[in-house]
Every structure is written in C-alpha cells, then in structure tokens.
Amino acid sequence: MDIAHTENSALLRRTSPGDWLFALALAGGAAFALRQYGGFMDIYEKLILVLTVPAIAAIGWAWKPFRLFLAVSTALALASISLYQGDLARAEKVFFLKYLISSQTAIMWMSALVFIATGAYWLGLLARSDFAEKTGSALTWSAATMGTTGLFVRWYESYLIGTDVGHIPISNLYEVFVLFSLITALLYLYYEGRYATRRMGAFVLLVISAAVAFLLWYTFSREAQEIQPLIPALQSYWMKVHVPANFIGYGAFALAAMIGVADLLVRKGILASRLPAPEVLDDVMYKAIAIGFAFFTIATILGALWAAEAWGTYWQWDPKETWAFIVWLNYAAWLHVRLTKGLRGAMLAWWAVIGLVVTAFAFVGVNMFLSGLHSYGSL
C-alpha cells in the first residue's frame, strides 16, 4: 500500500513554481473578471469570486493533477468563447463549436467519455489490464474536462441570450446533473491518486454512467437542455455557494455507496482478488462520507440562510428541506456508529448503499413525487 505523504507536512513547504503560477493565474482571472464584469456583480458575488481563488488554489496545491485539469478546461472554454465572437448562431456554423466545444456538444462528449471510461475500467478489472485501467483514468479526466468546459461555455452562452437571462449554470435539474457527474468523477480521481489504485473505478463510474444516462434521457426525451432564465426566487448569490456545496455532498455519498457495493462483493469473495482489500475500501468509504457530510452540512446551512432571505424562513419543513434533513440524519448516524462505536464491516457498507437510495430520493425523488418550493427541476 503506497499512500502519498501528505499528513502533517505544511502545504506551503511543498509548493512548486507550478503551484504559484496556478495561483497567480487564478488571481489574474479573478482580477480580470472583477475589472471587466464587476458592474454586473453585487458585493457578495464579488466576495465569492475573490474567495474562490484561495479555495481553488488550495485544491490545486494539495492535489497537483487538478491544476492541469482546470487549465485545460479553462483553455477550452476560452477557445470556445473566442470562436463564438458574441454570436450564438455561430454554434451552428463553426465546426469546432458545433462538434467539439459548444456547451451541448461538450456535455455530449462528457457523456460519451463517461460510458467509454466505464467500459475501460471494467475491462481493466476483469482482464487485469493495467493499460485498460490507465485508459479508464485518462478518459475519466477527459470526461470531467469536457463537462467543466461545457458548464463554463453554457455560462457564457446564457449571457449571449441576454444579460438579464445570464446566470451560473447550476440552476436546474439538467445543469446540476452535469455538475453531479463531474464532481463525482473528480472526487473519484482524487481517491484514485490518493490510494494509488484504479480498481475502484469500475464501480464508481457505474453511478456516474447512471447519472449520464439520466442526463441523456432528460435531454432527448424532455428537451431539458435549453437554457432558461431564472425565476425571482433563484436570483441570488447564494446559489453560487449552496448548490456546489450540496453536490460535493451528493457526489461523495454516491461514491461512498459504490465503494460500499465493491466492499460487499469483496467480503462475499466476489472479485476479491481483483479489488482492493476491504480495509482500503472501508477507509475510502469513510473518507467520502466524512467529506460528503461536512459539505452537506455546510450546504444545508447555506440553504437555510438563503431560504431566510428568499422565503422569509430559514426552515419551514418544505419536502426538499425535510429530505435534506433526513439525509443528514442518516449520515450523522453512520458516522456516530463508525467513529464512536467503532463499528466496521458489511453493515456499514450496506448502510452506505442504502444511504444512496435516501440521497437519490432527496436529490431527484422529491422533485418527481412531492411538491414544494424547490420546484426548479420537475420531471
């Protein structure tokens, strides 16, 4: 077991010129955005933009491959923006826009790459092929890159429709499914590097594939991909912090559940020689649920602060709020049992899998079956 040495070593001591370049580029980007578009932002949005710089820099410093990923995504998005020349119609005329880096096309590429990556990971797992697994990793990175590019470009496209329509593309079920896919992929890639094993990819990519399958159904059968303006309740800077925090939570819980499935199989002796040892799976599962729980807590609190401003009540037991509470209780109980009682093994894995069912209901089920204030993405 080779685990990267990160604990207790100060972040600053391990920075390289590349890290500083990364941070500088982020700061430069933020400064440019403030100068160019500051007039469109309120003070909170400016604050969020400024605080994003150290947050993203910290991620890049602690997890080096993230720097290249973000650089490539940004470069592709900028290329797309420059090809647009401020004219939406060019998405139909310019080859690279139409078939590569306009938002819809980029998201289609993400979808295709996720499916192929899933296949590659499974091939690697079953045929014990290092090459196939490495391909799986590369494809997953590419999928996350295309997804991120797609969202960046979609953000730009929304402003081309009209400055009053433009908004960050995390406002409806379609957009957050893209966000969910790429956050889950990135979380997985982080653990893949951290634990130096690609064997979990086959399982984690399954849940991303499921999300992508839903996304495609939602696109082709419900035409959900069209950018819609924001209703008054959603016009708030809170969205920029509440939604991403929430999806780090959802993504981490989904990842934990898939690791739970792998864990259960290994404990039954299925694929045991191919998958990592139960202790490793158990550890990843705990780490994912811990990060998920921390961010889900933040997200729920941010949601409450937003609700207080938009609806006049920080908590009113709206179905979405209540289910968020249930999800939170579920993982709070999971963590109590594991940390305080020291419980390990199949039961926790089962619990993590069931947790995904609860999470999925809170995420999608509430919109499908229950009515309430959170009706930004009905099916």
Place this chain on the structure above:
Amino acid sequence: MRYRSNSRALYELLSSMRFAISLLTILGIASIIGTVLKQNEPYNNYLNQFGPFWFPIFEKLGLYAVYNSVWFLTILAFLVISTSVCIVRQTRPMLLDMRSFREHAKENSLAQFQHHDRVPCALPTAEAQALASAYLTRAGFTARSNARGDGVLLAAKQGSWSRIGYFLAHSAIVLICLGGLLDGNLPLKAQMAMGGKVVTSGNQLISDIGPESRLGLDNWSFRGNVFIPEGKSANVAVLNVQDGILLQDLPFSVSLKKFHLDHYESGMPKRFASDIIITDNASGKSVEKTIEVNKPFEFDGVMMYQASFEDGGTKLKLVAHDLRPGAGTDFPLEGAIGDSVKVTTAGLDHTLELGSFRAFNIENMASDQPAEGGTMASLEKHLGSGAKSPTKKDMQNVGPSFQYKLRDSAGQAREYQTYMQPIQQDGAWYMLSGMRDSPSAQFRFMRIPMDADGKPDSWFMIRRQLIDKSRHAELARRFAATAVGQMDASVRSRMEETTRKTLELFAIGGFESLGKFIESTIPEAERDKAADVFIKILEGATWEAWKLARADAGLPAITLDGAAGRLVRDTLNATSDSLHYGAPVFFQLAGFDEVRATVLQVTRSPGKPIVYFGSLLLVLGVFAMLYIRERRLFVLIKDSGEALIALSSNRKSMDVEESFRRHRDGLAAALNPATPA
C-alpha cells in the same frame, strides 16, 4: 436508594449512543410523513381527501401540521435532552484526557499498542532525548518528558482540538433546536392557551375582528402576511393558524405605491417588487423602500419579505351580449375583481362573480411541427449551444383576459375565461371564451369569428337569425330559392321544409342535435353523405341569414368570397358551441383599470441569531471532529541502547498506520544521525 438507581438508569439511557441513534432514526421516519402529506392546507382539502371518518382522526394525530405537533416536538425535545446529557457526561473525562500527556505510561502497556516498534539508539539518553524532542516539535507535537529508572519517556500529543469539535457540534444541535423552537409556533400556542386568544374565521372584515383574536405589539415571535392593494396601506398582519386566522398588530403601517411584475420574453416571471412606504406609529417617520424576492427589509425588528401578489380590485368595463333567442340589445356593466355584480337587465336574475384578471398572457403561437426522424438527426439537433430551442417557439402576448363565475338564481355557477383581444388562429382572428363546469376541469373554448371590420358584431347578428325560430321559415325560403331556383315548385318546397327542419334542429343543440338526428334516422352507409348535405344546407342558410341581418340593419350588401365563406363556416361552428356555452350572456371585456396588491410576509424571529450561531458552531465542530486528527506519540528512550516508539489515536483508520510508520522512520533517523536515512 431505588429512586437513585432508577434515575441513574435513565441517565445512562439518555446519554447512550444507542438511544441517540434510535432518536435520529425515529426523527427521520417521522419527518417523512410531512413530506408525503401536504402540510398546512385548508382543512376542507383534507376533509375531501380523507372523508369524514379519517379526517378527525388524522387531525388528532396532528398529521396536517406534523412539524408543530406535540409528538414531533417531544421527539425533538428528547434529542435535545439526550445531546445535552451526552455533553455533560463527556465534558470532564474529555477535558482531562485533552490535558493529560499520559507521561506515566508503562513500558508494558506501550508494548501492547497496535502501533509500536523498537529502534536502535546508540546515543547517550540525554542527547537522544534532545534529538527526539526536536523531531516531535518539528512534526507538530507538544511533548512532556518523564525520567525513569531505565531511561526517559517522551509523551507527545497533537490534534487535541478534535475533542473541542465534539463540544461545538453537539452544543450546536442543542442551540439550533432551541432557536428553532422560539421561531416555531410554540410561542403562539402558549399565548393562545394563556392569553385566551382564539382563532377566527377568515371570511370577515379585518375591522370586525375583536381583540380576542388580535395579538399585541408585545408579541416577540410571529409570522404573518400583510395584504396591501396599490394606493392603500395596512398595519395588521394575518396569521394563518389551524383552520382560521389571528391578527397581529404591527408597530408601523405599510402603504404600497406600486407593485412591479416583470416578465422575460418567454413569459416567465422575472421580477416581483413592491415600492412601499413604511410609517412608524410612534415617531411618525416614513421610509421609502423597494422590497423584492431575495431582497427583504427589516424595520422595527420586523423583517418584511416579498411573498406573493394578488389582484387588488382591478376595475373592469364589460359589454354584455345577450345570447338568448330573440334577445334585445347589448348593455354595459362595470365591476371590480372580487366583486359580485347582480345582473338583472332584461329579465335576467344572475350574479357575476369577478374572479381574476390578467393584464397579459404570453402564449406559444407556433404551430406543432412533425418530429424529424433518425438518431443522427436527433443527435445533431442536440449539439451546439444550450441557448438553442429544441422546439419552434413564437412567444406572443395575446393580451388581457379575465375569469369569472356566472351564478343563476338557483345558485348554479359555471366558470368562464374570456380574452379581451382577438387571437389569430389558423390564419383567422377569433375572440376566445372558455367555459368549465368544475374548477378541476379544463376550459372548453368557443371561438367567435371576427368579421372584415375586425369585430364580432357579424357573428352576433347572424347568430340571432339562426337561433330565432321565427326566422327559420324565411331563411329556408330564401335558401331554397337560391339553391333550387324556380324550376320545380315541389322540389323547392321539399327543400324549404328540409332547411327549416335542419335549422330548427341546429337551433336546439347545434351540430350535436343534428348528429343525433342523423344517427337515429339515416342508415349507417349513408350518414356521411347526409351530413354533407346538412352542412351545405346550414352554410347556405347562414349566408342567407347574414344577408338578411345586414339588410335589417340597413348595411350595404356583400358578395360571397373566400373570406366570407370562411366566416360562414366559423360562424356555424361558434354558434353550435355557443348553444353549449351554458350562459345567457356573453361578457366582452371593453376596458380595465388594473390595480395590483402585494402580499408581504412579516416576521419577528428571535431564534434566528441563535440558530445561525449554532450553525456556525456546527460547521466548525464537524470539521474539527472529522479533520483534526488526534495522535499520541510515545518515545521511550532506554539506557540500554534502544527506543520504544508507540503511537495511538482516538480513531482507527488507515492513516494511523501510515503516520506511525512515518514517525517511526523519522525518529529512527533522528536518533541515529550517523546512519544515512
């Protein structure tokens, strides 16, 4: 003695993990109920849904307001108690543990640690101790040494703050629950129980509501709605409680200057905003402010939010067209939204209940397009920008509309929705009016055709002739004369008779009664042909009716062209529909003076700062608990030339093993400076 042991057992139970987990589970399951059953609906809805047997049972169980029910609050109270007891119980041992270095640990017990190892150490003990201390400091530990007979023990620890996380997170839960309790409806329930306040029915004037249903200015926790029409002001909020209301006096009055309702091009709402003036009761000072969704405003400790909007009594000018056979002239009518207007003109005995008004209706006027086949074509359609609309859209404002109920003397009512302006459909212009028998049904629309002048007048004129039995003979005569000519008197008189009968049938129930007649009298094989004949006859008679009506009105003659032909067909259709319209009068909207009203939510929530502070503690606590890792590292440097290194953690995880190996190797290198690391 027994009492003591019982309370001890209770204390043990309340502070046990099993109890806490059970509570979390029960709370989760209980919460689900309120998401499945819609909460705080009007009681009538529940009565309809569950029937008279289950309705009172569910009411007793508090299922219509689960989160305010006694049993739900009891579960929450237990959670608060359990968490508090847990904190109390853990405080002393945890604080002791945090402070202690355990520098008196025995070699035997250190050797029992899961993570321990022995490394050689040839240096003199004092020198080794200095090197090891330096290493521990570098690695972020604080250490304490304890000299003993055979060497020295360095007991070091780091990450003790993770224990503080426990206190933060758990006291946060208590704070949030208590804060939430202050903002819930418990204070209101207490006032109702102790202050003798009773809820009253919502169907009365605010000024008629007595002090027993009014809450005073000293009420420190409430949540209500203020309804203010444009140009008016209000100083009380309405609190919806159970199946009635309570009034809350406000320390100020709010008047609405203007309500803004902006839309995007697609017709989606873009902005709701109220320009208000708040006047303080005590000082008489005024503040002007615009309140929007997501932009609330606080005044005198009361937060005000844009909650919704309604009609504030828009004044409508109507023209009533009498639809009865042989009816007289049109007459004007006025009323405001929310009014019930008596209609007694020309022997009518009806009540017009003006329900709602919309200044504009944005509709997709694009005609449906057939789907293009092929997977590749479909994929192609979904590439490109996200701004592209997958379906053809032509969003247009089709103008104002209003909705009303017309109640007859027997109390029976039907609901109508009528557009003010003609709407273009299939290349022609129509005035649309829909009718439905029940609120759950869809409106069925009658399309009144516009004539060459863009008015519905021709339709009313022709229709009057068509449904007037006394005109049928004349219409039949004229039609037969043009259709058959002078050639054969008997054929002509048969034609006349058929036409008269057709008109008579049509005047009863339109195409429906004709259809029934055809079905009952004509063999199946010939029905289509017969229907064609009837349509031809009707169209011809309609044309005659038009000419006749124009002549009666002293209007110049017209010639039959394509447009006139279409008007004839549309007139027939609309006339047929009008016979199922269910109202003796058609109300045309001639003018309006829109008045909007805003609904502001006003709250005083004393628990909010407590809940927010609790939330902050929760986040800090959760991160401290999960991400500050507590480690204890023991280095027993023995005079015999070896060192025992042991590491413990309050959590079992893979990191512990990893950090043990790292510190062991680091210490081994530090203690043996000569050997290359």
